[in-house]
Amino acid sequence: MAQIEIPRTQKAAVLVNPGKGLEVISNHPVTQPSELKPGQCLVKMHCTGVCHTDVHIAAGEVPHGPVPLVGGHEGIGTIVALGPAEGGVVKVGTRVGVRWLCYACGKCELCRRGKEAACESRKLAGHLVDGTFCQYMVAWSDHVVPIPDNVSDEQAVPVLCAGLTVYAALKACNAVPGDWVVIPGAGGGLGHLAIQYAHALGLKVVAVDTGDDKKDICLDLGAEKWIDFKQTDDIxxxxxxxxxxxxxxxxxxxxxxxxxxEDSVKYLRTAGSIAVIGIPGPFVWSIPVALILRKSLHIIGHLLGTYQETVEALELVAQKKVVGHVNHRKLEDINDVFKDITQANVVGRTVIRLQ
Incomplete structure (x- = not known):
């Protein structure tokens, strides 16, 4: 294969001053193939998704890696270079997905127990290391995920964080076909995918959100029931x-x-499960211990999912059982996108083309 020419600089959205959004610059350095370490690869990014977690990181609301830091943590691209002595599943030319969890050791106790998202040595894209809001990204060869040929970039990219998170959470809650699952925030980026994954798993969905646009998309995607939280006096x-x-x-x-x-513990039946995904800022959740005991509630803090669950989630997209509702924006609009996400004005998921 002819050697691919790699530019020295690129366009990227970078966290420079936490709390002041991201800066889009055109001369951010590109790691060259000769600079890759064993286990690393260089990915020419096609597109990236935008997540609420990106908003929290840019706002300085959560700990993050040293600045300047390239944001973003769900992206699709093509491998253009591999670090020394690399082989295995991926090679130059493979189209892959980059997840938030872009590295885990595979050897610590948490990894061995299938909790790789909490790995003691984990690297989180756009959070602890440079992420996907760029044209060329350094990733780890054993952790990028090959994308099925019949799945487009735009349909694959929302699965790498949003889709994976909700799919794995449904599995973690041990939901079985015929169960009722309530999805507050059902019309948003995670929620509209959660409806479809729940439907694919045989679950019955109560979609909770507000607005006619979100009502239409939730019902079209298979929710059995829609509840507008602004139009009910007792949800x-x-x-x-x-x-x-x-x-x-x-x-x-x-x-x-x-x-x-606060509402969830009241409407769950006995032995019900709550998957904790959304982060309501500094909110402290006070739950009566007696209520947890009486109802035998299961509260599950859920962060992302495993490599295998990523493959499974992508396969459901390949089977056309899950179709993301995608909004296209430009990298230069990133701070406006953050504002729209914060104000819950986004229906579905935002995708940014990078090439």
């Missing part, structure tokens, strides 16, 4: 009544609303 009552009068089996909370957490 707990409405959810319990919808779920056979007994309450839901699972609450998959993908919104950053404190109220969504």
């Amino acid at each position: 707990v009552r409405d959810i319990v009544a919808t779920c056979d009068g007994k309450g839901a089996h699972t609450a998959l909370i993908v919104t950053a609303s404190p109220r969504a957490y």
